[in-house]
Amino acid sequence: MKQVTFSVLATDGMGRRGRIDTPRGEINTPAFMPVGTAGTVKAMYPEQVRETGAEILLGNTYHLMLRPGAERVASLGGLHDFMDWQRPILTDSGGFQVMSLAKLRKLTEKGVTFKSHIDGSAYELTPERSIEIQTLLDSDIIMQLDECLALPAERKEMERAMELSLRWADRSKTAFNNQQNRALFGIVQGGDDPELRARSAAGLKSIGFDGYSIGGLAVGEPQEVMFRVLSEITPELPQDRPRYLMGVGKPDDILGGIERGVDMFDCVHPTRAGRHGHAYTRFGVINLKNARHKDDPRPLDEASPNPNCRRWSRAYLHHLVRTEEILGAMVLSQINLHYYQELTAGTRQAIEAGRLTDFAAETRAAWAAGDLPTL
């Protein structure tokens, strides 16, 4: 019997409050998944990630297949033991980063060959090899290999990539071989074209997946285009399967995605922004590098449930950022991941209470009101 299951617990408009159950623990949705690129969420201990509220991490197949290598991770007991994160892990297929990072890429019907951006060594990634790698990593939720285009793109090119991705979806399903302790997600492609997206969704549904990812968004298009595609595509997807919007995004993108029926998100943005001195709070994003914080004795947010938002002055955080101290990256990564988890937890409560629209409006109004006035 399938050991990874999904239940919708409540709905509000298009918004869904659900739960994914896995052998490694439950994932309450809408869920934000911190990205553990190369076997670590940057600048965070695993237990610190957990304490922000995260119930699942994303691991990057591309980075892990290069270093330390999937077979090595397997021989060391899998990714959970390797990094000491015992809760669920979702892995991507590697395809997106092959396209954005690798050198000398060559795409054929069979798959993609490329050279490592680190040392130039040659690799091949096919739908079958991607499933094999993700299985070696001991991933709980596996993605099919797909071809993801940047937008804008020609319709003909979007159609070709979508159809290739569908054929790869079929090969992925076969290679996955119905493993009972993991889930396999298909990926909807089709760019910003409603008809292509609908054909992609229909094709994936007829193959049948444990969940449906929405790929090919947040790849250069305006937010309104992304929201329009989401509004069109989620009604085409099975109601009883989780939907995952890949690589998204800023808090405002996530809130809009949840209002359009998305259940899962991932993004490097909160940790990357933290390493660059940006803090996400209910006031919106705060650039701590800014000189206006230099003498400010106030905490980042004295009403935050996160102790790190209350314990130090803005002046101290500014100092850490200006002196490029590692503690600054550590604290701001934690603050941002915590805020993302507060945001998704807030939408879960709001959907249960039937007040998602109000919650979203209140949250956006607080962001728009901005930071505390300068002292």
Place this chain on the structure above:
Amino acid sequence: MKQVTFSVLATDGMGRRGRIDTPRGEINTPAFMPVGTAGTVKAMYPEQVRETGAEILLGNTYHLMLRPGAERVASLGGLHDFMDWQRPILTDSGGFQVMSLAKLRKLTEKGVTFKSHIDGSAYELTPERSIEIQTLLDSDIIMQLDECLALPAERKEMERAMELSLRWADRSKTAFNNQQNRALFGIVQGGDDPELRARSAAGLKSIGFDGYSIGGLAVGEPQEVMFRVLSEITPELPQDRPRYLMGVGKPDDILGGIERGVDMFDCVHPTRAGRHGHAYTRFGVINLKNARHKDDPRPLDEASPNPNCRRWSRAYLHHLVRTEEILGAMVLSQINLHYYQELTAGTRQAIEAGRLTDFAAETRAAWAAGDLPTL
């Protein structure tokens, strides 16, 4: 009544087991003080530093006077609140780093003028200003300004610097103005010359300090020279005052210093070595960048009292170091600071039990035996 006091609780040979009591808590000696250069022990939360066993931190006057500035730290409540470390802090005088880092230095009888290595702005540091800055930082243990020479140096030059440091010691004592809630330490100079060192110690004793630092060592001389100077100088210092060997060192230097009657140490080495992939354990120093750890499933030290030495494989630590992940710097800094605290705690127990010589021999034998054999 003086609120910073020192008691010798036990002795064994020249080794001393003692305790410094301060309004912010006790410091058991021999003690190693982690360095919080610019208001943070690099890559560590304050509570993580405390959990390694540290009871006192060192703050760098030079770095803090440049950024964020002593007056700013004072207006934000002092260094303890600024960084959220509520236990004792010892500050250096700033002189050593002016000599090693600043530009356009000019030394006169009055003090030293220099330009910041960060932005070129001009500063003056005198014995009086150094005391003022350290008081603004709200330091618990304050150092006099001194002149520290690199070794080898001409005797005449060592004599001149030692005598200047004595005159500055006298001015520092006056400027310190007998503050009851802080301690003031004088600094013994005189290079590697026994007669100059003895004159320096005698001069400082006649001025009278709460503690005595030994400066001008670990500045390029062989370890045997440092040990010889220590053996000669500690008998010249008051038995009832703590002795602090500044800027030392590796575990072997610290053990040798304790055997020669030193009570306190500080060094950036454990955290800096951690950021460079080196781990200190009972096996000595282990370079985790080395390819021999690549497939090693064993923990760093399965018998360590430190959970971070037991929870991950060497292969994982190697991976973090090779991929230059921040978590590698975080974990190895913690591991090294923890080992330094284990080492000093071990000497405290050994002195109480009258077996410092045996403890030192056993510890050195384990280091000499080296790391686990390669798998």
